[in-house]
Amino acid sequence: MSTVNSRFAQCLYFTSNALARKTEKLAQDSWSRVGISPSHGYLLLLTLEEPGIQAGALARQLQLQPSTITRLLEKLESMKLLQRITEGKTTAVFPTNKAKTLLPKIQESVAEFSARCMELLGKEENTKLVVGMAKIADKLTP
Amino acid sequence: MSTVNSRFAQCLYFTSNALARKTEKLAQDSWSRVGISPSHGYLLLLTLEEPGIQAGALARQLQLQPSTITRLLEKLESMKLLQRITEGKTTAVFPTNKAKTLLPKIQESVAEFSARCMELLGKEENTKLVVGMAKIADKLTP
DNA sequence: GTTTTATATTTGTATATACAAATGATTGGT
DNA sequence: ACCAATCATTTGTATATACAAATATAAAAC
Numbered sequence: 001m002s003t004v005n006s007r008f009a010q011c012l013y014f015t016s017n018a019l020a021r022k023t024e025k026l027a028q029d030s031w032s033r034v035g036i037s038p039s040h041g042y043l044l045l046l047t048l049e050e051p052g053i054q055a056g057a058l059a060r061q062l063q064l065q066p067s068t069i070t071r072l073l074e075k076l077e078s079m080k081l082l083q084r085i086t087e088g089k090t091t092a093v094f095p096t097n098k099a100k101t102l103l104p105k106i107q108e109s110v111a112e113f114s115a116r117c118m119e120l121l122g123k124e125e126n127t128k129l130v131v132g133m134a135k136i137a138d139k140l141t142p
Numbered sequence: 143m144s145t146v147n148s149r150f151a152q153c154l155y156f157t158s159n160a161l162a163r164k165t166e167k168l169a170q171d172s173w174s175r176v177g178i179s180p181s182h183g184y185l186l187l188l189t190l191e192e193p194g195i196q197a198g199a200l201a202r203q204l205q206l207q208p209s210t211i212t213r214l215l216e217k218l219e220s221m222k223l224l225q226r227i228t229e230g231k232t233t234a235v236f237p238t239n240k241a242k243t244l245l246p247k248i249q250e251s252v253a254e255f256s257a258r259c260m261e262l263l264g265k266e267e268n269t270k271l272v273v274g275m276a277k278i279a280d281k282l283t284p
Numbered sequence: 285g286t287t288t289t290a291t292a293t294t295t296g297t298a299t300a301t302a303c304a305a306a307t308g309a310t311t312g313g314t
Numbered sequence: 315a316c317c318a319a320t321c322a323t324t325t326g327t328a329t330a331t332a333c334a335a336a337t338a339t340a341a342a343a344c
Contacts, residue, residue, distance in 0.1 A: 007188065007203050012259050012268065013169045013180055015275040018205045020162035021301075022282035024330085027155045038155055039330070046149065056292060061149050063160045068331055070294055089292045089339040117154050120281050126154065129278060132271045133157040139262050140164035163331075166300085181300070198322060210301050212324055231309040231322045 030113035052092045172255035194234045
């Protein structure tokens with residue numbers, strides 16, 4: 001059932017959403033070894049790279065809404081993978097030792113996802129498209 | 143906060159998801175005149191174009207899972223915009239008169255979304271990227 | 285120094301979508 | 315004709331994400 005058979009194959013709405021869903025699945029697969037979703041994983045990676053990073057900074061890096069970050073943090077905190085420390089109006093996020101232990105697996109997941117993308121699409125095409133998509137996304141940013 | 147500042151700007155996972163979310167918002171905007179979401183809208187359009195279309199065909203056209211189609215149908219049926227008629231193991235979907243009345247607004251929404259895409263991105267770039275994304279999505283299809 | 289405004293985060297609720305299991309119907313093999 | 319396999323759809327539950335309102339703090343204005 002090739003994508004291009006769809007009545008809406010030329011429509012940005014369908015193509016971007018379909019691609020995102022398929023990419024999400026590929027990423028979930030790559031992250032299964034860690035036992036968390038890609039969003040949680042990338043968030044965790046950011047806090048491992050920069051312990052004490054603020055919730056707002058995570059939102060910007062991950063291009064997600066603050067409320068979504070709160071939800072991700074709640075879950076990771078409940079899994080004892082990180083800890084929030086609120087100081088005044090900001091919240092700093094620290095990885096736990098358990099999270100530090102997971103770092104190798106996390107890096108493997110990142111690498112595996114990247115490798116699969118390259119394998120499936122080729123470095124050339126992958127890069128070209130990612131750049132193009134980012135440009136469009138920027139234009140769609142209010 | 144340009145997209146490209148992100149730590150993960152080169153990653154297909156982030157770019158495709160971010161683009162999809164922004165496209166979704168643009169489409170929601172275009173569909174606000176009809177009072178339904180883009181998914182519901184495109185589904186409704188398909189049933190207006192082909193009354194009696196089967197649920198499975200809708201799933202294929204819209205590139206969504208059957209369970210998702212059921213959920214969309216439930217909502218549109220509750221809004222008296224369409225009616226399901228189950229015959230044996232298949233379900234045929236018919237638009238109501240209310241839906242037929244909405245057709246002009248629906249077509250306006252489709253046109254408006256398309257126009258906004260063209261305006262923001264240019265026909266050239268839009269087409270090029272949509273084609274590229276569809277190709278990638280196809281490669282990601284198991 | 286109090287009041288207003290701005291900033292960061294959280295909470296309540298909602299949307300979009302999916303997976304896996306269940307249901308119900310048709311079909312093919314014997 | 316019966317039983318197993320297959321197919322189309324639905325149901326129960328879960329994930330990912332967001333918006334809008336609430337909260338809490340800090341900064342600016344006066």
